[in-house]
Amino acid sequence: MWRRYRLLRFISPIAFLLIWDLVVRLGHINPLFVPSPAAVLQATVNMTLDGRLPWAVAASLNRVVQGFVYGSLIGIALGLLVGWFRAVEDAVDPLVAAIYPIPKSALLPLFMLWFGLGDTSKIVTILTGVLFLVLINTVTGVKAIDPVLIKAARDLGASQRQIFVKVVIPGALPNIFTGLRLGAGVALILVFVTELEATRAGLGFLLWESYQLMLVQQVFACTVAFGILGILSTWLLQWFERLVCPWRRL
Amino acid sequence: MATILRLREIRKVWRIERTGEEMVALGGISLDVEQGELLVIVGPSGCGKSTLLQIVAGLEQPTSGAIEVTASNSHQKLTGMVFQEYALFPWRTVRENIVFGPEVRGVPKDQREARAQALIDLVHLKGFEHRYPHELSGGMRQRVALARALANDPQVLLFDEPLASLDAQTRKVLQVELVRIWQETKRTFIYVTHGLEEAVLLGDRVVLFTARPGRIKEVVPVTLPRPRSITGRREAELLDYLSEQIRDEVERALQAEGLT
Numbered sequence: 407m408w409r410r411y412r413l414l415r416f417i418s419p420i421a422f423l424l425i426w427d428l429v430v431r432l433g434h435i436n437p438l439f440v441p442s443p444a445a446v447l448q449a450t451v452n453m454t455l456d457g458r459l460p461w462a463v464a465a466s467l468n469r470v471v472q473g474f475v476y477g478s479l480i481g482i483a484l485g486l487l488v489g490w491f492r493a494v495e496d497a498v499d500p501l502v503a504a505i506y507p508i509p510k511s512a513l514l515p516l517f518m519l520w521f522g523l524g525d526t527s528k529i530v531t532i533l534t535g536v537l538f539l540v541l542i543n544t545v546t547g548v549k550a551i552d553p554v555l556i557k558a559a560r561d562l563g564a565s566q567r568q569i570f571v572k573v574v575i576p577g578a579l580p581n582i583f584t585g586l587r588l589g590a591g592v593a594l595i596l597v598f599v600t601e602l603e604a605t606r607a608g609l610g611f612l613l614w615e616s617y618q619l620m621l622v623q624q625v626f627a628c629t630v631a632f633g634i635l636g637i638l639s640t641w642l643l644q645w646f647e648r649l650v651c652p653w654r655r656l
Numbered sequence: 657m658a659t660i661l662r663l664r665e666i667r668k669v670w671r672i673e674r675t676g677e678e679m680v681a682l683g684g685i686s687l688d689v690e691q692g693e694l695l696v697i698v699g700p701s702g703c704g705k706s707t708l709l710q711i712v713a714g715l716e717q718p719t720s721g722a723i724e725v726t727a728s729n730s731h732q733k734l735t736g737m738v739f740q741e742y743a744l745f746p747w748r749t750v751r752e753n754i755v756f757g758p759e760v761r762g763v764p765k766d767q768r769e770a771r772a773q774a775l776i777d778l779v780h781l782k783g784f785e786h787r788y789p790h791e792l793s794g795g796m797r798q799r800v801a802l803a804r805a806l807a808n809d810p811q812v813l814l815f816d817e818p819l820a821s822l823d824a825q826t827r828k829v830l831q832v833e834l835v836r837i838w839q840e841t842k843r844t845f846i847y848v849t850h851g852l853e854e855a856v857l858l859g860d861r862v863v864l865f866t867a868r869p870g871r872i873k874e875v876v877p878v879t880l881p882r883p884r885s886i887t888g889r890r891e892a893e894l895l896d897y898l899s900e901q902i903r904d905e906v907e908r909a910l911q912a913e914g915l916t
Contacts, residue, residue, distance in 0.1 A: 561713055
């Protein structure tokens with residue numbers, strides 16, 4: 407039974423592409439707005455061969471990865487401290503409450519003012535977006551640890567430091583990964599937004615430029631590329647989570 | 657028999673922060689625990705028996721009163737606790753859970769691994785060393801928790817209703833196992849339960865608690881030979897006696913909560 411359904415998973419996307427192609431070929435849709443899948447593929451191949459697409463992806467990845475990694479590291483470290491130490495929580499909480507609701511893309515102008523028009527301001531914007539999501543989820547993770555585990559660790563002779571390292575950190579990991587997944591999504595949104603201004607490199611820039619030149623096939627190609635980046639980041643994080651949390655049923 | 661712990665007038669008062677009310681959980685407990693005995697504490701729920709165990713473990717401070725330890729070896733860890741909800745670390749395998757105590761106490765790796773192996777054999781978990789807790793049944797999890805507590809080689813094992821969340825069949829098996837392990841390890845066991853049958857089956861002495869505030873109502877020595885059977889005549893008589901004693905306390909507890 408499941409075999410038949412599983413086959414459907416392959417059939418439905420192919421059918422979708424075929425119908426899309428057919429509708430465009432029959433002239434029901436203006437190809438100026440919706441190009442055929444073949445035209446999109448052609449544009450993708452061309453942009454790959456002339457190097458524009460790989461170059462744009464590389465520039466964007468550089469920003470995304472740096473912003474994501476720095477934001478995650480700060481978010482995890484801060485989140486563990488906020489979640490575990492009451493004093494740190496009281497000190498940091500009001501700041502988080504004040505900054506968290508600001509759309510992080512709205513911080514880009516300030517960051518450009520402070521860090522210049524180059525990559526740094528873009529990376530810092532992404533970092534900020536990732537940081538808060540990871541921070542908040544890490545704090546939740548620490549607070550969600552069953553108090554009886556802390557008691558058991560104390561009973562077995564663990565010091566406060568050992569409890570932090572051997573109970574709090576592994577106990578918070580599942581929620582930390584929730585934060586990382588959300589952070590990866592936001593990082594991709596923010597890299598697109600930050601590349602609309604003050605750059606001539608990156609997938610966001612290439613997409614926006616293609617739009618302005620009315621090269622719809624290229625717009626589609628770049629959009630698909632963004633989607634692929636999203637899928638790859640999800641897979642990478644899943645793989646990493648399995649590696650770090652082998653006890654979880656994933 | 658030598659006394660290993662002397663509890664002197666242990667009182668515990670909880671303060672409910674929101675209302676400022678005070679609730680007396682333990683109303684002065686004095687009790688001598690003998691070396692190597694299997695001491696069972698029974699009482700109606702809310703009588704403070706778990707709180708007393710936490711105080712003995714050093715996880716809670718008594719409001720007043722003291723515990724005198726007449727331990728021969730001050731280097732050895734005094735107590736080890738087995739919790740009702742197992743309290744196993746989900747990210748550690750069976751073996752890794754068992755070595756937690758020796759690991760944080762700085763026991764060299766080869767020593768603690770050897771100790772873990774011996775304990776895995778003792779609690780019959782061979783072949784499951786590399787499983788995670790969620791891959792085990794409730795009964796097996798409690799075996800791991802017992803082995804983990806034993807890994808520190810404490811002089812006194814504390815059990816906080818360890819079998820309460822297991823099914824009846826598994827509970828019976830583990831009751832027999834517990835007596836076997838108690839006999840093999842020759843440790844002092846303090847075993848808190850609300851099950852009277854369990855008290856009859858396990859205890860050298862049964863300490864009956866009153867309803868809140870928890871006080872000792874009676875200490876009943878049990879001289880029945882082991883292995884005991886709950887269907888035995890003398891066991892049944894003892895069970896009847898304990899039931900009668902505790903019935904008043906349960907009624908008092910319900911009245912206090914306005915449930916009757």
